[in-house]
Amino acid sequence: xxxxxxxxxxxxxxxxxxxxxxxxxxxxxxxxxxxxxxxxxxxxxxxxxxxxxxxxxxxxxxxxxxxxxxxxxxxxxxxxxxxxxxxxxxxxxxxxxxxxxxxxxxxxxxxxxxxxxxxxxxxxxxxxxxxxxxxxxxxxxxxxxxxxxxxxxxxxxxxxxxxxxxxxxxxxxxxxxxxxxxxxxxxxxxxxxxxxxxxxxxxxxxxxxxxxxxxxxxxxxxxxxxxxxxxxxxxxxxxxxxxxxxxxxxxxxxx
Amino acid sequence: xxxxxxxxxxxxxxxxxxxxxxxxxxxxxxxxxxxxxxxxxxxxxxxxxxxxxxxxxxxxxxxxxxxxxxxxxxxxxxxxxxxxxxxxxxxxxxxxxxxxxxxxxxxxxxxxxxxxxxxxxxxxxxxxxxxxxxxxxxxxxxxxxxxxxxxxxxxxxxxxxxxxxxxxxxxxxxxxxxxxxxxxxxxxxxxxxxxxxxxxxxxxxxxxxxxxxxxxxxxxxxxxxxxxxxxxxxxxxxxxxxxxxxxxxxxxxxxxxxxxxxxxxxxxxxxxxxxxxxxxxxxxxxxxxxxxxxxxxxxxxxxxxxxxxxxxxxxxxxxxxxxxxxxxxxxxxxxxxxxxxxxxxxxxxxxxxxxxxxxxxxxxxxxxxxxxxxxxxxxxxxxxxxxxxxxxxxxxxxxxxxxxxxxxxxxxxxxxxxxxxxxxxxxxxxxxxxxxxxxxxxxxxxxxxxxxxxxxxxxxxxxxxxxxxxxxxxxxxxxxxxxxxxxxxxxxxxxxxxxxxxxxxxxxxxxxxxxxxxxxxxxxxxxxxxxxxxxxxxxxxxxxxxxxxxxxxxxxxxxxxxxxxxxxxxxxxxxxxxxxxxxxxxxxxxxxxxxxxxxxxxxxxxxxxxxxxxxxxxxxxxxxxxxxxxxxxxxxxxxxxxxxxxxxxxxxxxxxxxxxxxxxxxx
Numbered sequence: 001x002x003x004x005x006x007x008x009x010x011x012x013x014x015x016x017x018x019x020x021x022x023x024x025x026x027x028x029x030x031x032x033x034x035x036x037x038x039x040x041x042x043x044x045x046x047x048x049x050x051x052x053x054x055x056x057x058x059x060x061x062x063x064x065x066x067x068x069x070x071x072x073x074x075x076x077x078x079x080x081x082x083x084x085x086x087x088x089x090x091x092x093x094x095x096x097x098x099x100x101x102x103x104x105x106x107x108x109x110x111x112x113x114x115x116x117x118x119x120x121x122x123x124x125x126x127x128x129x130x131x132x133x134x135x136x137x138x139x140x141x142x143x144x145x146x147x148x149x150x151x152x153x154x155x156x157x158x159x160x161x162x163x164x165x166x167x168x169x170x171x172x173x174x175x176x177x178x179x180x181x182x183x184x185x186x187x188x189x190x191x192x193x194x195x196x197x198x199x200x201x202x203x204x205x206x207x208x209x210x211x212x213x214x215x216x217x218x219x220x221x222x223x224x225x226x227x228x229x230x231x232x233x234x235x236x237x238x239x240x241x242x243x244x245x246x247x248x249x250x251x252x253x254x255x
Numbered sequence: 256x257x258x259x260x261x262x263x264x265x266x267x268x269x270x271x272x273x274x275x276x277x278x279x280x281x282x283x284x285x286x287x288x289x290x291x292x293x294x295x296x297x298x299x300x301x302x303x304x305x306x307x308x309x310x311x312x313x314x315x316x317x318x319x320x321x322x323x324x325x326x327x328x329x330x331x332x333x334x335x336x337x338x339x340x341x342x343x344x345x346x347x348x349x350x351x352x353x354x355x356x357x358x359x360x361x362x363x364x365x366x367x368x369x370x371x372x373x374x375x376x377x378x379x380x381x382x383x384x385x386x387x388x389x390x391x392x393x394x395x396x397x398x399x400x401x402x403x404x405x406x407x408x409x410x411x412x413x414x415x416x417x418x419x420x421x422x423x424x425x426x427x428x429x430x431x432x433x434x435x436x437x438x439x440x441x442x443x444x445x446x447x448x449x450x451x452x453x454x455x456x457x458x459x460x461x462x463x464x465x466x467x468x469x470x471x472x473x474x475x476x477x478x479x480x481x482x483x484x485x486x487x488x489x490x491x492x493x494x495x496x497x498x499x500x501x502x503x504x505x506x507x508x509x510x511x512x513x514x515x516x517x518x519x520x521x522x523x524x525x526x527x528x529x530x531x532x533x534x535x536x537x538x539x540x541x542x543x544x545x546x547x548x549x550x551x552x553x554x555x556x557x558x559x560x561x562x563x564x565x566x567x568x569x570x571x572x573x574x575x576x577x578x579x580x581x582x583x584x585x586x587x588x589x590x591x592x593x594x595x596x597x598x599x600x601x602x603x604x605x606x607x608x609x610x611x612x613x614x615x616x617x618x619x620x621x622x623x624x625x626x627x628x629x630x631x632x633x634x635x636x637x638x639x640x641x642x643x644x645x646x647x648x649x650x651x652x653x654x655x656x657x658x659x660x661x662x663x664x665x666x667x668x669x670x671x672x673x674x675x676x677x678x679x680x681x682x683x684x685x686x687x688x689x690x691x692x693x694x695x696x697x698x699x700x701x702x703x704x705x706x707x708x709x710x711x712x713x714x715x716x717x718x719x720x721x722x723x724x725x726x727x728x729x730x731x732x733x734x735x736x737x738x739x740x741x742x743x744x745x746x747x748x749x750x751x752x753x754x755x756x757x758x759x760x761x762x763x764x765x766x767x768x769x770x771x772x773x774x775x776x777x778x779x780x781x782x783x784x785x786x787x788x789x790x791x792x793x794x795x796x797x798x799x800x801x802x803x804x805x806x807x808x809x810x811x812x813x814x815x816x817x818x819x820x821x822x823x824x825x826x827x828x829x830x831x832x833x834x835x836x837x838x839x840x841x842x843x844x845x846x847x848x849x850x851x852x853x854x855x856x857x858x859x860x861x862x863x864x865x866x867x868x869x870x871x872x873x874x875x876x877x878x879x880x881x882x883x884x885x886x887x888x889x890x891x892x893x894x895x896x897x898x899x900x901x902x903x904x905x906x907x908x909x910x911x912x913x914x915x916x917x918x919x920x921x922x
Contacts, residue, residue, distance in 0.1 A: 015649065015656050187633040188640040191647055192734025
């Protein structure tokens with residue numbers, strides 16, 4: 001039976017105004033509200049779709065962040081068979097390298113055939129969890145995936161390219177896929193179903209040990225976009241505008 | 256002296272006529288009862304149990320009011336008079352026949368003046384009957400209103416009931432033509448018809464023979480009608496009154512039942528016949544197909560897939576086709592088969608159908624029950640999904656931070672009290688739209704200023720308030736509704752106040768009618784709509800006006816304020832106090848026409864509509880002579896109707912005003 005693992009994480013909810021912390025190089029976590037990364041939500045949906053279509057088992061695994069329990073129970077209500085939480089020092093923020101290492105160490109015991117995770121998250125674009133995880137596990141990685149089906153020991157995937165092109169490709173399992181979008185938008189799951197899951201299911205905890213963030217970037221300064229000079233609107237008819245454009249190009253030395 | 260002659264002119268050669276008359280009638284009644292039993296047992300065998308057997312005396316009174324006197328039937332003039340003319344006549348004929356039987360076998364009293372009065376009343380109702388029958392013929396074959404079911408079953412019933420009365424009348428007239436008694440005037444209809452035979456010079460033998468023939472025809476037509484009653488359209492004469500008898504008694508219409516539990520304690524999500532209660536199945540069989548609900552329904556008028564009449568008849572159809580498998584324990588799916596999801600989603604839960612139904616069918620409860628199934632299956636459209644997700648995450652449908660809920664209040668000086676911290680007399684439950692909708696900010700601020708001006712001791716919950724859940728529940732998301740109620744009750748419990756006031760009729764409805772079932776008992780809050788509070792402040796002199804506005808306005812009754820909670824006069828009194836003249840729209844008070852936003856519709860994809868309910872309403876208002884303002888008492892109405900004024904291009908003719916704007920202006 002195919003075992004699909006879905007590592008997910010929470011990211012800042014952009015509904016709240018973001019504040020820079022006193023250190024000046026990170027977000028202020030006090031007022032931050034966390035929400036499941038949209039792409040991870042799609043990864044869960046894609047895993048459930050695969051399970052419904054071809055059978056198998058789905059495990060959702062996530063770091064122990066505030067509010068994660070709700071996300072995991074929601075995943076269970078959607079159809080995940082197991083929900084697992086990595087306990088560790090995730091409260092103060094962590095980078096994707098640390099998270100991917102933590103996932104990788106947990107994955108060894110879980111022996112998945114396929115790992116689906118969000119292709120990116122809004123809080124960390126430098127090294128996504130998927131590629132790092134694939135590297136640590138020695139598996140193949142394909143990102144920007146928008147459709148998966150399972151055939152024998154292979155996954156047939158649809159990968160989106162800019163310009164509306166879609167490529168279909170095969171990858172031997174086990175593999176890690178970075179999900180851009182599930183085949184269908186994430187489904188609605190009624191609150192009562194989630195609440196029922198809270199009673200019926202329990203979250204398995206795995207100790208993540210010490211986090212190792214090495215390989216990540218050091219942020220020197222984080223700030224809101226600073227107002228630049230306003231654009232100059234060229235007035236007049238076509239000829240006048242064209243003449244003025246030529247003047248400007250000459251002034252700045254491009255022609 | 257006038258005397259009743261039993262079986263006048265009926266030969267006794269085959270034995271006493273009452274023997275075979277009673278035999279035929281007894282058999283007919285037996286067949287009728289058996290057929291009715293076959294029909295009725297389905298309700299209880301297939302439907303889920305539901306207690307509707309309490310307070311039998313009140314139920315009996317309802318049966319008399321609605322089933323016999325038919326006061327709701329009479330709400331519409333032409334069809335009302337038409338129907339009671341026929342129905343009351345038949346009640347009188349039935350009573351007359353019963354009295355004759357008593358006279359014949361138990362207690363003789365029909366002689367002399369009593370007999371003349373008896374004959375006169377019966378004859379009078381014969382005339383009344385024909386008035387009704389002719390009206391029915393005109394309605395069915397000339398007027399042909401769209402809402403009627405024009406099929407052969409109804410023609411058969413109408414023909415049969417006319418034949419019965421005609422047979423009786425002709426029988427009587429032949430007897431009168433033969434006897435020509437001096438008290439013939441006591442039977443004016445019969446005597447008038449008798450003139451035909453007298454003028455035609457019919458012989459005694461001809462009269463006697465024709466009398467026997469027509470009498471036999473009369474007897475058989477009665478028997479056939481009785482036998483076919485439970486399988487034809489006349490079934491409603493039994494199920495209609497029965498449905499009134501079993502109708503909802505104490506529960507306010509604004510209070511929905513929670514999801515039911517089955518015998519094993521599992522929640523019942525209604526998707527097949529056997530998930531509906533026996534009363535909901537009876538609703539299907541009680542429908543008279545009069546189409547009043549269809550006429551009243553905003554979703555139908557807008558051209559959506561919902562027709563409340565069709566919905567109920569689909570349940571009836573399922574009763575015919577699915578009852579056998581349902582009794583065998585495998586009822587086929589109803590939702591998605593005979594009742595499509597888009598029909599269910601189109602409902603605004605405005606309650607107009609329930610209000611007009613002459614036999615008190617409860618459409619809305621069944622619709623919400625089936626929506627609950629769709630929600631638990633995750634079968635919701637993308638927009639509704641977004642709204643529900645937002646509500647569960649942020650406590651509002653706008654998907655904004657709960658910390659922004661009271662942002663509108665920043666400009667209000669002195670700052671509005673935080674009811675979560677200090678004691679207040681009135682807890683103002685602001686609601687989602689009034690809090691978050693940018694177009695409503697000014698109105699919400701004016702409300703605050705009016706309250707301050709009136710010296711009201713009030714406060715708000717700031718981020719402690721969540722969406723009230725009224726329409727979440729009606730959209731079928733019961734779990735989310737419970738969660739929102741828990742959040743709000745937690746906030747209420749942490750604050751000290753005497754009354755809750757809200758501008759939102761939807762919040763008002765659920766806070767007043769549904770929240771008490773969730774509280775711990777001591778949280779019995781007095782809930783007021785701002786129109787009630789303003790009315791009170793004006794009558795006690797706490798709120799005084801300096802100006803008489805002098806506008807000619809019309810007032811739109813919000814469904815959840817008017818039809819659901821009977822508050823019609825308070826807002827009208829407030830409008831009049833500001834010096835405005837109210838001109839009523841044709842659809843006012845209980846018949847107020849929904850704006851189309853209720854029951855969660857405001858969150859859903861609109862789908863294909865011909866004319867939005869709100870547009871129909873604005874056109875209705877614009878048609879009133881000299882009316883320049885369309886006054887509403889619901890935040891959602893401001894949004895809905897301001898849009899409709901634009902989409903109908905009526906900006907120059909009418910402007911939408913919240914009640915508070917008039918009050919503010921007049922101060």
